[in-house]
Amino acid sequence: MNTRLNRPVQAGQLCRELGLVMSGPDREIRAVGGLDSLDEHSLAFVRDREPAPAATGTVFARAPLDGRALSVIVSASPRLDFIRAQHLLRASPGFVEDAAPPELHPTVVVGRGAVVENGVRIGEGTRIGSGAVVKSGTLIGRFCEIEAGAVVGATGFGFETGADGHPIKMLQLGGLRIGDHVEIGSLTTVCRGALGDTVVEDHVKIADHVHIGHNCRIGAGTMITACAEVSGSVTIGKKAWLAPNCSIMQKVILGDGCFIGIGAVVLRGVPAGAKMFGNPAMRVVVPSVTA
Numbered sequence: 001m002n003t004r005l006n007r008p009v010q011a012g013q014l015c016r017e018l019g020l021v022m023s024g025p026d027r028e029i030r031a032v033g034g035l036d037s038l039d040e041h042s043l044a045f046v047r048d049r050e051p052a053p054a055a056t057g058t059v060f061a062r063a064p065l066d067g068r069a070l071s072v073i074v075s076a077s078p079r080l081d082f083i084r085a086q087h088l089l090r091a092s093p094g095f096v097e098d099a100a101p102p103e104l105h106p107t108v109v110v111g112r113g114a115v116v117e118n119g120v121r122i123g124e125g126t127r128i129g130s131g132a133v134v135k136s137g138t139l140i141g142r143f144c145e146i147e148a149g150a151v152v153g154a155t156g157f158g159f160e161t162g163a164d165g166h167p168i169k170m171l172q173l174g175g176l177r178i179g180d181h182v183e184i185g186s187l188t189t190v191c192r193g194a195l196g197d198t199v200v201e202d203h204v205k206i207a208d209h210v211h212i213g214h215n216c217r218i219g220a221g222t223m224i225t226a227c228a229e230v231s232g233s234v235t236i237g238k239k240a241w242l243a244p245n246c247s248i249m250q251k252v253i254l255g256d257g258c259f260i261g262i263g264a265v266v267l268r269g270v271p272a273g274a275k276m277f278g279n280p281a282m283r284v285v286v287p288s289v290t291a
Contacts (some may be wrong), residue, residue: 001037002037003095005031005096006094008041011073014085018073021073022072023074024071024072027040027041027057031043038057038059042057043082044082045061045081046062047079056070057071061075062075062078083171086170097136098119099119102116103121105123105124108122109126110128111129114133117134120135121138124142126140126144126145129150130148132146132147132149132152134153135176137174137192138175138176141178143180143181150185150187150189152178152184152190153191154189154191155191156215157214158232170194172193173195174195174196174197176200179220180203182202182203183205183206188207188210188212194214199217201219201220203220204218204220206224208226210225210226210230211229213230214233216230218236227244228242228243228246229247230248233251234251234252236254237254244262246261246262246263246281249267253269254269255274257272258270259274264277264278265279266281
């Protein structure tokens, strides 16, 4: 998903403002996004050891990408300079904001003191609890329960260290998509994506006091119990079980049907069906019992 600018900006102009050098044609930038949505008029960055995109567009990268139809803003720290560019572009010309009033199916119930921002869409039979906050860019499906005090679509936690040694925040420009029959408990936070969307699939059940970081994808039917912490960019398969107080390291992939035990600290990928316990979490094989 790309976030559009209020008006186009030339890549060369942006490059000069950042004090960097560009390789390739001077393109018009109309949007900012990730590599997966790169097009001729969008801006992204290439991480270390990440393959160069086949698409045409403008990217921050450590060196010119020979043989690619790209304009490259050469940077020793592509992610940092992409973040610097975000802040320059937010100041001028600014990003397009969704000012449309929220779209709520007539059967939606919104509790006392709840906040539903512009640009939100909520489907049939969904209930928003008292004091809950549904941030702009959030799509909620049918027959969901967002309990009291939950915050969905919040800004995620992403920073890079600037030249002055202080952290500079990566603007969180993505959204949040919640499927049907999803439950999100009281005082739980589900963050929006940084550039794309955080996705919670159908029939996911999330208990109270849970944190779901930005860019996560939670598979259908997964159960996440109280006080679990899921860091950014984690992918969880279908019908997994996360027990209380477990912690999942960023970018880890949990397979379908896995079981993460109480208090487990998961630092690496988990195969489908595996049972993980401890800190750091280790796989436990339960022997089969025969008559």
